[in-house]
Amino acid sequence: GQNIDQPTEMTATxxxxxxxxxxxxxxxxxxxxxxxxxAGEAPTFLSYNVLDGLEEKGRFSSFLSRSKGYSYLLLxxxxxxxxxxxxxxxxxxxxxxxxxxxxxxxxxx
Amino acid sequence: xxxITQAPTSQILAAGxxxxxxxxxxxxxxxxxWYRQDLGLGLRLIHYSNTAGTTGKxxxxxxxxxxxxNTDDFPLTxxxxxxxxxxxxxxxSSDSASGSYEQYFGPGTRLTVT
Numbered sequence: 001g002q003n004i005d006q007p008t009e010m011t012a013t014x015x016x017x018x019x020x021x022x023x024x025x026x027x028x029x030x031x032x033x034x035x036x037x038x039a040g041e042a043p044t045f046l047s048y049n050v051l052d053g054l055e056e057k058g059r060f061s062s063f064l065s066r067s068k069g070y071s072y073l074l075l076x077x078x079x080x081x082x083x084x085x086x087x088x089x090x091x092x093x094x095x096x097x098x099x100x101x102x103x104x105x106x107x108x109x
Numbered sequence: 110x111x112x113i114t115q116a117p118t119s120q121i122l123a124a125g126x127x128x129x130x131x132x133x134x135x136x137x138x139x140x141x142x143w144y145r146q147d148l149g150l151g152l153r154l155i156h157y158s159n160t161a162g163t164t165g166k167x168x169x170x171x172x173x174x175x176x177x178x179n180t181d182d183f184p185l186t187x188x189x190x191x192x193x194x195x196x197x198x199x200x201x202s203s204d205s206a207s208g209s210y211e212q213y214f215g216p217g218t219r220l221t222v223t
Contacts (some may be wrong), residue, residue: 015209031210042199043152044216087151091210096167099144101151 006088010107013022020073020086020103025065028082028093034062035087037102041085043087047073075105085106112136113215115200121221122190130185130218133200140203141174141183142167142212154158158183159205190222196208 003025014020023058024032035043049055049064049071061074075082088100113134122128132142143165144167146150154167158177173196174186183202187194200215 031140033211042216045211048211089152095205095210096154096157097142097212098154098168099152101119101149 002090002092004088004090004098004100006086006103008099008101009106009109011052011102014078014107016073016078018078018105020075020088020105021098022071022073022088023088024069024071024088024100026069026092026098029066030045030091032062032064032071033089033091033097034060034071035089037085037087039084046086056104076105080107080109084090099104113200113202113213114131115215115218118216119219119221121223122187124190124192126173128187128188128190128220130198130220131179131188132183132185132215134183134200134202134213134215135181136179136201136204136213138201138204139180140205140211141177142175143183143185144199144201145169145170145194146199147196151160155185155198156216158182162171190220192222194220195222196220 006022034046037043047062054063059076064071085102087102089097112144141175147220156175195202198218202211203212
C-alpha cells in the first residue's frame with residue numbers, strides 16, 4: 001500500500017517563503033511529483049524528482065531524499081496567486097501515481 | 110486546442126441511474142487515467158489504460174467501468190449510481206512512451222448522486 005502525508009493547511013504572508021513537507025511510504029519508488037491545484041480547477045504539474053537533491057524552477061524548488069522517504073516543495077517570494085492546494089504524488093513500483101490529500105496554502109497580504 | 114476535455118462539466122443524477130462521463134485528449138498520449146477527488150482524501154485512481162485496447166483497475170474501481178477503443182477517448186461508466194459516488198472526477202493522460210510520465214488533467218466533472 002501507499003501512505004503519503006502532508007500538512008492540511010499552511011498560511012504565509014505575501015513575499016515570504018513557505019515549505020511544504022511530504023513524507024511517504026510506498027511499494028517501490030519511481031519518482032515524486034508536485035502539483036498545484038487552484039480551487040475548482042484541475043491539478044497542474046509543478047515539479048518532478050527521481051534522484052536525491054534539489055530541483056529549482058523559478059520561484060519554486062523541490063527536494064527529495066529517497067532514503068528518508070521525504071520531499072519538500074519550497075515556494076519563494078509568495079504572491080497572492082500562489083494561494084492554492086499543493087499535491088504531493090509518488091509513482092510507485094507499478095508506475096501508478098498515489099496522491100497525498102493536499103496542502104492548502106493561503107497567502108495573506 | 111491541445112489538451113483534455115471532459116463532459117459534462119457537472120451533473121445531478123438520481124441514484125440507480127446509469128451515467129457515462131466522457132474524456133477526450135488530442136495529445137496522442139498512450140496512457141489515460143480516471144481519478145475521483147473527495148475532500149480530505151485527495152485524488153484516488155479508479156481505472157487506467159496504458160494503451161488503446163487495455164485497461165486496469167486502480168485503488169477504487171468498484172461500481173465503475175471503462176473502455177479504451179482508441180487512443181483519444183476514455184469514457185467512465187457508472188452502471189447504477191449510488192450517493193457515495195458523489196465526487197469530482199478528473200481524467201488525465203500521460204505520454205509514458207517519451208519517458209516523461211507527467212500527467213495532464215482535464216477540467217473535471219462534478220457529479221452529485223441524490
